Amino acid sequence: MSSPVSRLVSAPWLHDNLKSVKVLDCSWYLPFLNRNAKEEFVSSHIPGARFFGIDEIKDFSKADLPHMLPLPEFFGASMDKFGISNDDHVVVYDTAGVGPACRVFWTLHAMGHDRVSVLDGGLPSWAAEKYETETGEPQAEVAGSKKYAAQPVGRLVCDYADVVGNIEQLKVSGGKQGRQIVDARPNGRFTGKDPEFRPGLSSGHMPHAISVPFTEVTEASDAAHPLVQKLKSPKDIRRVFESRGVDLDRPIIASCGSGVTASILYFALLHAGVSPSSLAVYDGSWTEYALNPYSEIVKDV
Numbered sequence: 297m298s299s300p301v302s303r304l305v306s307a308p309w310l311h312d313n314l315k316s317v318k319v320l321d322c323s324w325y326l327p328f329l330n331r332n333a334k335e336e337f338v339s340s341h342i343p344g345a346r347f348f349g350i351d352e353i354k355d356f357s358k359a360d361l362p363h364m365l366p367l368p369e370f371f372g373a374s375m376d377k378f379g380i381s382n383d384d385h386v387v388v389y390d391t392a393g394v395g396p397a398c399r400v401f402w403t404l405h406a407m408g409h410d411r412v413s414v415l416d417g418g419l420p421s422w423a424a425e426k427y428e429t430e431t432g433e434p435q436a437e438v439a440g441s442k443k444y445a446a447q448p449v450g451r452l453v454c455d456y457a458d459v460v461g462n463i464e465q466l467k468v469s470g471g472k473q474g475r476q477i478v479d480a481r482p483n484g485r486f487t488g489k490d491p492e493f494r495p496g497l498s499s500g501h502m503p504h505a506i507s508v509p510f511t512e513v514t515e516a517s518d519a520a521h522p523l524v525q526k527l528k529s530p531k532d533i534r535r536v537f538e539s540r541g542v543d544l545d546r547p548i549i550a551s552c553g554s555g556v557t558a559s560i561l562y563f564a565l566l567h568a569g570v571s572p573s574s575l576a577v578y579d580g581s582w583t584e585y586a587l588n589p590y591s592e593i594v595k596d597v
Contacts, residue, residue, distance in 0.1 A: 301385050303401075303566060304527060305413045307421040310342070310387055317385045318378065319345040321419070324396035324556065326493060333391075340429045342389065342422055346378045348400050350556070360587060361580050362554050363399075365453065368446035371407050375444035379437030382409065382444060389415035389422070393525030394514050394560060402559040402577055408447030414563060417517055420524040424517075454549050454578040456588065459502070462549065463592070466504035476542055477502055480510040480552035480561045481582065488595030493553065498586050500593040502551070510557040512536045513564040533568040544570055551578040551585075 310317070321341050323333040337347045353374045355364040366374070380386060386404060388397040397414050404412040415421065422429070454462075465474030479501055484490030486507040488500040501507070513533050517524040528536070537544060548565065552558035558577050565575055578585075585591050 301411050301413055303413055303563070304416050305387060306416055307425045307427065310415055310422070311425070311427050314342075314344065317387045317413075318380045320348040320378065320386060320388045320397075320400060321345045321390070322348045322350065322388045322397040322400040323390040323392070323419070324350045324399075328493060336391065338433060339431060340419075341431075342419065343428060343430045344434070345389075345430075346434055348374075348378075348388070350396060350399060353403075358580075361584055364555070364579055365403060365406060368407060368448050371403075372444040372446045375446075377437060380444060381442065384411065386412045387415055388412060389418045391419045393418045393420055393517075394527050394563075395525075396556055398563040399556045399559040402452070402562050405572075406449055406452045406577075408449055414527075417524045417526045421517065421526070424524055451573070452576050454576045456580060456584055459549065459551075459578050459585065460591075463503050471504045475547040475549045475576070477505040477549045477551055477578075478508045478537070478540075478542060478561055479505045479582070480508060480550060480557040482509050482511075483507050485553075485582075487597055488593075489597045492582070492586070494583060497583065498593055500586070500595040501582075502585060503592055503594055505551070505594075506540055506542055508537060508540050508542065508561060510552070510560040513560065527564060527567055530568040533564050537565070537568070544568070547574045547576075549576050549578050551581045553581055554583045555579050555581045 319342050321337050325331040350363045353366050355366055358364045388400045390397040401412050401414050462474045479486050485499045486501045492499045513528055514525045515528050516522045517526045550558040550561040558581055562575055562577050
């Protein structure tokens with residue numbers, strides 16, 4: 297049996313253990329930012345890293361939803377191309393500090409791969425330590441005889457039917473029964489005051505959902521490196537959720553716009569000591585929910 301690993305690792309730890317782990321650059325940007333994560337990876341990445349394209353390793357059958365979980369076979373084939381086996385310790389990072397890498401962290405968990413860590417502070421923290429980076433495309437891995445075998449963990453993933461059924465439980469019980477829904481989007485989109493990024497998609501929120509913007513669980517590492525966003529302490533993360541009315545002893549579904557920042561809340565809650573058995577991510581998140589004309593949308597404006 298593989299030994300457990302720390303879910304959060306520092307740049308110095310990764311530097312000292314680089315030869316014993318597999319590293320994935322999971323950087324991703326919203327389309328309107330006009331940034332190309334793959335080109336930036338080619339320009340600079342942690343030595344030995346591979347690029348995990350969130351919009352490339354996905355379920356292509358769901359055209360309206362940008363990066364749904366890939367089918368297990370496709371995910372396994374992708375891991376084979378990266379030279380990653382079921383027993384490898386994988387470290388994921390991004391250019392945001394603590395951001396899209398959490399989506400890949402959750403994806404690996406959902407595929408049964410528990411030996412995965414997030415680099416706290418991401419590539420900026422690596423750069424702040426003045427560690428070496430590489431340029432160019434990594435060499436292709438030589439195919440091994442043993443193929444990666446994804447082992448999906450269904451309880452970590454919610455679909456539309458799960459969420460709608462859960463909302464009914466919350467409505468009937470006045471929010472006392474059913475899984476709590478925490479929404480990682482900025483509060484303006486949650487209340488309906490601000491528009492969604494996707495043209496024509498309504499903002500607002502699900503009945504009984506609780507707003508916990510993902511930016512509330514990270515902070516600048518120090519005054520000297522204000523752009524290096526790191527995860528807050530477990531105590532501070534618990535305080536953030538509890539101040540919003542979240543009961544950390546009850547099950548939780550994390551949602552957001554399209555499933556990326558919801559995974560930051562998933563990761564933060566794990567870091568804060570919440571049991572993995574109590575957590576799930578709504579894969580299609582608000583995009584899937586609001587696209588359905590039968591969904592009940594609440595606005596607080």
